[in-house]
Amino acid sequence: MKKFLRRFNWISFLSTVALVVIGALVLASAGDARGSDTVFASLWKKMVATAGLGFVLYFTFAILDYRKVLDYLAYPSYAGAIFFLLLVLAVGSVQFGGRRWLWFFQPSEISKLCVICCLAQLFGPAEERFRGQFGFKGFLAAAAIIAVPSVLILLEPDLGTTLTLVPAVGAMMLVAGVWRKGLVVMLSAGTVVAAAILLAVSIAEDEDANAESREKAMSCVKAILKDHQVKRVKTFVTPGEDELGAGYNLHQAMMTIGSGGVNGRGYMKGEAVRRRLLPPMGVMNDFIFCVWAEEMGYRWSLALLGLFAALCGSVAWTAVVAGDGRGVMMAAGMATLLFAHVFINIGMSLGLVPITGLPLPFLSLGRTFLVTIMCGLGIVQSISIHREEKTE
Amino acid sequence: MKSDTMTVRAATFTFLASVFAIGFATLAARLKVEQVDRVAEHRGRLESQSSRIVQTAGLRGRILARDGTVLAGNRRSLVIAIRPESFRTTLKDVPAILEAVARLRPLVGRDPSITERSVERHLKYEIACPMPVWTDLADEELARFEEHYDEYPEFDCVSEAERVYPLGAFAAHLIGRVGREFATAVNGNRTVNYAEKELVGREGLERQYDLYLRGKPGEEHVIVDATGRVKERLDAADGVAAVNGPDLRLTLDVGLQRAAEAALSGWCGAFAAIDPRDGSVRALASAPSYNLNDCVPVLREETYAALTNAPGNPLLFRAVAGQYAPGSTFKPITALAGLGAGWRPDEKYTCEGVYRMGQGFRLRCTSWSHGSIDVVEALKFSCNPFFCNLGMQSGTGAVVRAARAFGLGSRTGIDYPVDAAGIVPDGEWKKRTQGESWYPGNLAQMSVGQGFLLVTPLQMARVAAAIGSGRLAMPRINSGVPPETVALPFPKAHLDLVRKGMEEVVYGSGGTGSRAGTGVAAHVIGKTGTAQVGSRELGNRRLVVWFIAYATPVETSKYREPLALAMTFTHRRTPGGGYETLRGEHDGGGTLVAPLVAEILRKVYGEVPK
Structure with a gap:
């Protein structure tokens, strides 16, 4: 028990608790803003109940030895994730423009953790002694593991989930020493492609450019992205335009955040939130940060960022103290996954990242994702608790 | 071996931590720009985006004969109106409103004067104004409604002025007639977002002296949400009271x-x-x-x-x-x-x-x-x-x-x-x-x-x-x-x-x-x-x-x-x-x-x- 308490990652746990509390508070306020008699007003209670379940799972995974958990669950859970992803494509229910729901949960959210576990189980055991042994073949294996669920998720369509998986998996492969040179090349290539898309869209949107080059640029973009995605990229490149169309949500989100000011409007008193500038499911999911930012102001928004930073940092630190390669990879993957979610979600609300549907951990309405994240953090806690005793 | 492992791990941590740090720093920097540097701009835009001016009509002036006989006057018509802001389902507003009206219909006891199209039109152009559903309530209809007032929070009883011609066919051609329509903004260049429907002269003297009889429109300032529903009606002090139209005295004997x-x-x-x-x-x-x-x-x-x-x-x-x-x-x-x-x-x-x-x-x-x-x-x-x-x-x-x-x-x-x-x-x-x-x-x-x-x-x-x-x-x-x-x-x-x-x-x-x-x-x-x-x-x-x-x-x-x-x-x-x-x-x-x-x-x- 002493060992348990000493090795328990208190920073990770306490920031998790703090974020769960903040999540309940901010959802209560966002729901109240839609009207106290509406269905939205009581959603926070469901989230609190879900967080309760999450904590049970958190401690269960924290107490269990992560090695055994991975041995028993990593591959079956991956297979299960693929099965559910197929099932959701076949019989899932459509909500908010995507076929993502199976009964009460979203398989794509769970699959994030399953992919991370699977990769950790595959590469982790060999990390210490055979570093570098995973060359191109290893890369292909990893690519296959991420590709199958990614393609299934993209078919839903859900770009955001894929976007967060890529950096998480990338970080894990870097740690595992999988085909480093290739990874660097691919990372660079990815950056170049992203830059090229942005450039092409900005050329296509540039009224001064000649029509031919604009058209060419547009056809290149259309070959890669879907219409609604093109719109989102456009909004990102030229945020001022089209404030009532695709840019509406971004414009309203930034106005909501900005009008909070340094001190904020006060909890449950957000003017912009209460004027319902953003659609209800938007403000409770993708743009939940706006509610906190407007009502609590700049200082508390920084505090929220600090909490996320503490959580990501402490999870990443677990990679340093982990007992084996699997632990290192799990922790690195979870830390990167969390970071990607936080950065893309908040960056999106601030106009730093093109708009894509993606929950903010703990704050966004999304019970599957909350449970998934808490299971993952439980496993990371287990890595911290069950690490090998260091030789004194 | 062990130290080598630790070096790798430290490098991993350093890499991840610096990526995270850069990321969070970027977010914080942008947050500062939006929340500290541009607060006034954002708040200004928020205000201008959510305040609306509703033009209110004054009572139309009467038309009097030479000896003061009233040829065209006004009477009060009691109206059951629906408040659009009490519906929040955005996309399903029209069916929801029709359903609420259908619920109240047995109580009032006669068909309402609205159609699906008129509701759509109202939501599109006049969402900040109450929408009349039953006009010209009889006393017993009003009594029935008031008895159950609390059960129908979406509805309000308001009074509207209707034109009345006490002498009926007397000088009918001369007096002309009025219609009820969306008033044009007659108060100069001020931007009016919504206007109550008001009586507008269509023919005869009602048309000739329309602007004179209409008086000066007032302004009511309201705060609306993103769907245009009224969130708050500001104090009368913020608006301008409508001025009733003056009477028109004719030379007619x-x-x-x-x-x-x-x-x-x-x-x-x-x-x-x-x-x-x-x-x-x-x-x-x-x-x-x-x-x-x-x-x-x-x-x-x-x-x-x-x-x-x-x-x-x-x-x-x-x-x-x-x-x-x-x-x-x-x-x-x-x-x-x-x-x-x-x-x-x-x-x-x-x-x-x-x-x-x-x-x-x-x-x-x-x-x-x-x-x-x-x-x-x-x-x-x-x-x-x-x-x-x-x-x-x-x-x-x-x-x-x-x-x-x-x-x-x-x-x-x-x-x-x-x-x-x-x-x-x-x-x-x-x-x-x-x-x-x-x-x-x-x-x-x-x-x-x-x-x-x-x-x-x-x-x-x-x-x-x-x-x-x-x-x-x-x-x-x-x-x-x-x-x-x-x-x-x-x-x-x-x-x-x-x-x-x-x-x-x-x-x-x-x-x-x-x-x-x-x-x-x-x-x-x-x-x-x-x-x-x-x-x-x-x-x-x-x-x-x-x-x-x-x-x-x-x-x-x-x-x-x-x-x-x-x-x-x-x-x-x-x-x-x-x-x-x-x-x-x-x-x-x-x-x-x-x-x-x-x-x-x-x-x-x-x-x-x-």
Whole structure:
């Protein structure tokens, strides 16, 4: 028990608790803003109940030895994730423009953790002694593991989930020493492609450019992205335009955040939130940060960022103290996954990242994702608790 | 080995931590820009995005007769209205509203006055205003609703002003009608986001004085959410209160108008009377007519169709829009033209019962032969050959100038939306419209008030007024319009001669209009008119009968002011409810119109024993 308490990652746990509390508070306020008699007003209670379940799972995974958990669950859970992803494509229910729901949960959210576990189980055991042994073949294996669920998720369509998986998996492969040179090349290539898309869209949107080059640029973009995605990229490149169309949500989100000011409007008193500038499911999911930012102001928004930073940092630190390669990879993957979610979600609300549907951990309405994240953090806690005793 | 592992792990951590650090730093930096540097900008945009101005209408001014009788007023109509902001389901608003209305329907007990389309329209353009669902609530309907008020939080009871016309069909054409529509922003350049539907004048005086009657719109400031629903109505202090429209006081005399309308019943025709001194319109009546209260709160399509198809075209305001040949009532003008052109007051012309000219132009006289007569006698007997000859002697120019001096051929300038100009033809006009030259026969016809000549009853009342007073007055119906008169370009001696002739018409032995003075407690001079229009060949030959008069009060008169009037009939009502043209042997201004003019004048000035 002493060992348990000493090795328990208190920073990770306490920031998790703090974020769960903040999540309940901010959802209560966002729901109240839609009207106290509406269905939205009581959603926070469901989230609190879900967080309760999450904590049970958190401690269960924290107490269990992560090695055994991975041995028993990593591959079956991956297979299960693929099965559910197929099932959701076949019989899932459509909500908010995507076929993502199976009964009460979203398989794509769970699959994030399953992919991370699977990769950790595959590469982790060999990390210490055979570093570098995973060359191109290893890369292909990893690519296959991420590709199958990614393609299934993209078919839903859900770009955001894929976007967060890529950096998480990338970080894990870097740690595992999988085909480093290739990874660097691919990372660079990815950056170049992203830059090229942005450039092409900005050329296509540039009224001064000649029509031919604009058209060419547009056809290149259309070959890669879907219409609604093109719109989102456009909004990102030229945020001022089209404030009532695709840019509406971004414009309203930034106005909501900005009008909070340094001190904020006060909890449950957000003017912009209460004027319902953003659609209800938007403000409770993708743009939940706006509610906190407007009502609590700049200082508390920084505090929220600090909490996320503490959580990501402490999870990443677990990679340093982990007992084996699997632990290192799990922790690195979870830390990167969390970071990607936080950065893309908040960056999106601030106009730093093109708009894509993606929950903010703990704050966004999304019970599957909350449970998934808490299971993952439980496993990371287990890595911290069950690490090998260091030789004194 | 171990240390190597630790190095790798440290490098991993360093890498991840620095990526995270850069990421969070970027977010924090951007957050500072938006939340610290641009607060004022964001808050300003938020305010301008969510505040709206709703234009509110003031109570429409009343229309009053000269003596203060209310011709158009307002009444309170209680309305059950729905508040759009109580529905929050955005996409499903229309069905939700219809459902709520359907829920309340059994309680109210009658169908609401909304449709799916009108709800959509309201949400699109007027979401900040309450939407009327049931209008004109009866007391018991209101009581039923109020009893269950708490169960229907989406509904409110509001009161709306509706137009009401206490005298019904009285002066219907003159008053006109209103419609309820989205008001145009009349308060200058201010941006108004929403406007309550308000009463807008569509016809008649309601249209002419629409902006005057409407008063000044007010402004209500509201805060709305992103879907445009009202979130908060700001204090009245933030807005501007609507100013009620002032009353419009007319020059109309209720007694005269009522007498005229009574006299007109049974005819297609019109009556116009003005005060000759300043042009104040004392009566403007047209028959057949309709009841104004059939047209409020809205003129229904069926009502409009029925009025359009009704026999006698009740929608036509004949007093100002009807254009007819003046017939012999034009002869005083011909007389003045002739006198101006050199015809001596005592110069005689021998009437042989018909006027002949050139090849086959013949114009019969009203009698076998008047013999040798002067201008006064010619007016008294309404001798056609005399005036044909007089016109021919004076020339087209002189007759046309005289007609125009009396304001014929142009709008009277009355403050009313309809003001037909009529036609005073000349060579240039005929060339332009008929493509033919001006023949002497045209002049002969015009000299006796026929041919192409067209006038309105109001114009003829003005002619009578000008002959009597010597000044041509611009008719005005709003007592607030300053009077405007100009002197006639005729010597007083000539006018006196014409007045003498017109006095003879009424009081002279054998005068054509002797019935117009019967029993009237006033001095009346006048002129009869029986214009033949259409042609025998086309089979549409018919008569337009006239009487114009100038009445001055005598000692025993009840009414102490002079009056100039014109009355005309074109059709007579048949027992079947239709109308037939006037074509009988004995149909004429003297026989049909003059007795009715006397009847009207007796009602106004009082009777004297015969």
